[in-house]
Amino acid sequence: MKIKQDISIGENLKKLRKKAHLSQEEVAAMLELKGLSVSREMLSQMEQGRYSIRVSVLFVLKEIYKANWDDFFEGISFPAQN
Numbered sequence: 001m002k003i004k005q006d007i008s009i010g011e012n013l014k015k016l017r018k019k020a021h022l023s024q025e026e027v028a029a030m031l032e033l034k035g036l037s038v039s040r041e042m043l044s045q046m047e048q049g050r051y052s053i054r055v056s057v058l059f060v061l062k063e064i065y066k067a068n069w070d071d072f073f074e075g076i077s078f079p080a081q082n
Contacts, residue, residue, distance in 0.1 A: 009049075009053070009072050009076065010046060010047045010048055011047070011049075012071065012072050012073070012074055012075070012076070013047050013053070013061070014047040016065040016072070017047070017065065019065070020065045024040045024047075025040050027043055027061070028040045028042075030060075030064050031061075031064075036056060036057055036060055038057055058072065
């Protein structure tokens with residue numbers, strides 16, 4: 001079963017990576033060193049909002065990018081709660 005992504009942080013992932021002056025290949029290699037199997041293609045799809053990011057990957061990206069949690073969700077509006 002595939003879960004539909006409700007909110008995409010892809011654009012912010014891309015901005016954070018570029019701000020850190022890292023290529024997708026470099027980030028994929030750094031994730032691999034941390035024990036997370038994420039290919040450059042998977043990272044690309046995450047940045048395009050076409051692949052849901054695992055929480056474990058998000059935690060390591062926060063470390064790699066030296067980012068705050070708010071940086072990942074900047075400019076994103078959450079759907080209204082009923």
